[in-house]
Structure formats: C-alpha cells, structure tokens
Amino acid sequence: KQEVTQIPAALSVPEGENLVLNCSFTDSAIYNLQWFRQDPGKGLTSLLLIQSSQREQTSGRLNASLDKSSGRSTLYIAASQPGDSATYLCAVGTNDYKLSFGAGTTVTVRA
Amino acid sequence: GAVVSQHPSWVICKSGTSVKIECRSLDFQATTMFWYRQFPKQSLMLMATSNEGSKATYEQGVEKDKFLINHASLTLSTLTVTSAHPEDSSFYICSVKQGQGFEAFFGQGTRLTVV
Numbered sequence: 001k002q003e004v005t006q007i008p009a010a011l012s013v014p015e016g017e018n019l020v021l022n023c024s025f026t027d028s029a030i031y032n033l034q035w036f037r038q039d040p041g042k043g044l045t046s047l048l049l050i051q052s053s054q055r056e057q058t059s060g061r062l063n064a065s066l067d068k069s070s071g072r073s074t075l076y077i078a079a080s081q082p083g084d085s086a087t088y089l090c091a092v093g094t095n096d097y098k099l100s101f102g103a104g105t106t107v108t109v110r111a
Numbered sequence: 112g113a114v115v116s117q118h119p120s121w122v123i124c125k126s127g128t129s130v131k132i133e134c135r136s137l138d139f140q141a142t143t144m145f146w147y148r149q150f151p152k153q154s155l156m157l158m159a160t161s162n163e164g165s166k167a168t169y170e171q172g173v174e175k176d177k178f179l180i181n182h183a184s185l186t187l188s189t190l191t192v193t194s195a196h197p198e199d200s201s202f203y204i205c206s207v208k209q210g211q212g213f214e215a216f217f218g219q220g221t222r223l224t225v226v
Contacts, residue, residue, distance in 0.1 A: 004154075031213065032212060032213060032214075034214065034215060036217075041202075041220075041222065042219060042220065043115075043117070043204055043217045043218055043219035043220045044155075044204070044206075044217040045217075046112060046214060046215065046216060046217075049212055049214045051212055089154070089155070091155075091215070093213060093215070097143065097145075097160075097208055097213055098145070098157055098160070099145070099155075099157065099206075099215055100157075101154040101155040101156075102154060103152075103153060103154040104154065
C-alpha cells in the first residue's frame with residue numbers, strides 16, 4: 001500500500017522567503033504526482049502535475065521536482081506572499097487512477 | 112482544467128437521517144468520478160470510485176450500504192450517507208480526472224455535520 005508523507009507538517013515564514021515543501025512515498029511504481037492547494041474549509045486546487053517520466057514541472061513561482069527512484073518530490077514556491085498561506089497536499093497517482101494523499105503542509109506567510 | 116461543482120457546500124442533519132451530496136462535472140463528460148473523505152487534520156482518504164452506468168467500487172473498510180453512490184449520467188454522481196451518525200461528520204469531496212495525464216480536479220467539498 002502506498003504511503004505518502006509530507007514534512008514539515010507546518011511552516012511559518014516571513015514574506016519574500018522561498019518555501020520548500022517535501023513529499024515522500026514508499027512505492028516508486030507511480031503513474032504521476034500532483035500538488036494541490038487547500039484553503040480552510042475549501043476544495044482542492046490543482047497546482048502542478050508531474051508525470052512519472054518527468055523530472056520537474058514549473059508554473060510561475062512554483063516548481064516541483066520528482067525523483068521516482070528515491071520516492072521524493074519537492075515543491076518550491078519562490079518569493080512567498082501572504083496569499084500563499086494555505087495547506088499544500090501531495091498526491092501520488094497509480095495506474096488504477098487512484099490518488100494517495102499526504103497529510104499536507106500548512107504554510108503561513110507573515111506579512 | 113475541468114470544472115467540478117459539488118452541492119451542498121455544507122449540511123447539518125439529525126442522527127438517523129440520510130443526506131445526499133451531488134457532484135457535477137460541468138464542462139466534460141466524466142465516466143469515472145472519485146469520492147474522498149477528510150477528517151479534521153487528516154489527509155484525504157479515497158472512499159469509492161464511481162463508474163457511470165455500473166456499480167461503484169468501494170475501498171476496503173467503506174460500507175457500501177451506508178454510502179450509496181449513483182452515477183446515472185456522465186456529468187453527475189451522487190453520494191448518499193444513509194442513517195447518518197455523528198461519526199459520519201466529515202468533509203466529503205469528489206474529483207474527476209481529465210486528459211491523458213489523468214490530472215485530478217476537485218469539487219469544493221461538502222461539510223457534513225450530524226447532530
């Protein structure tokens with residue numbers, strides 16, 4: 001069974017600092033990996049999707065890397081802003097189209 | 112990406128009653144939808160896979176007679192929590208997958224409180 005771990009569980013940084021969020025998974029036989037943002041009491045917003053054959057994806061200030069062999073992905077958020085405050089979830093997709101989620105990293109960006 | 116609408120956003124019901132949650136794919140036809148549950152401070156857990164025109168596939172430990180799923184059309188899946196109890200209080204959220212990359216898109220979720 002796929003186990004997904006996100007470290008740290010919570011992170012507080014001053015505005016402008018870069019954020020580094022880590023995700024690890026136990027089974028390297030993945031189809032893809034997706035990063036989401038979740039605001040309190042809200043649904044999930046897809047941030048980045050990395051296919052198993054890819055090493056990284058970028059969108060604006062966001063960059064996500066994937067190292068399948070070591071079972072790790074990292075989400076980088078450059079020049080953080082208070083609006084980036086949210087919970088970030090990592091989800092690993094398997095060939096049966098299911099997603100296994102980590103517990104998330106709750107980020108607070110202080111103005 | 113795909114637009115998924117979930118209704119209601121929140122609901123409070125009495126113990127023993129049933130509650131229906133709708134998940135609609137607004138801009139494309141989804142043959143498969145997924146239902147997740149999220150308890151406070153915990154991760155999302157897949158409950159079941161909803162397949163249009165056939166029976167849903169439930170994850171281990173999820174009672175299919177308690178959580179009834181109907182996927183009668185390519186744009187609508189419903190989750191009915193039957194004989195709800197306080198321990199069923201949770202955040203329920205649905206998703207669809209789009210494109211060859213199977214990117215997942217989620218609805219806004221439904222906060223269920225059973226009193």
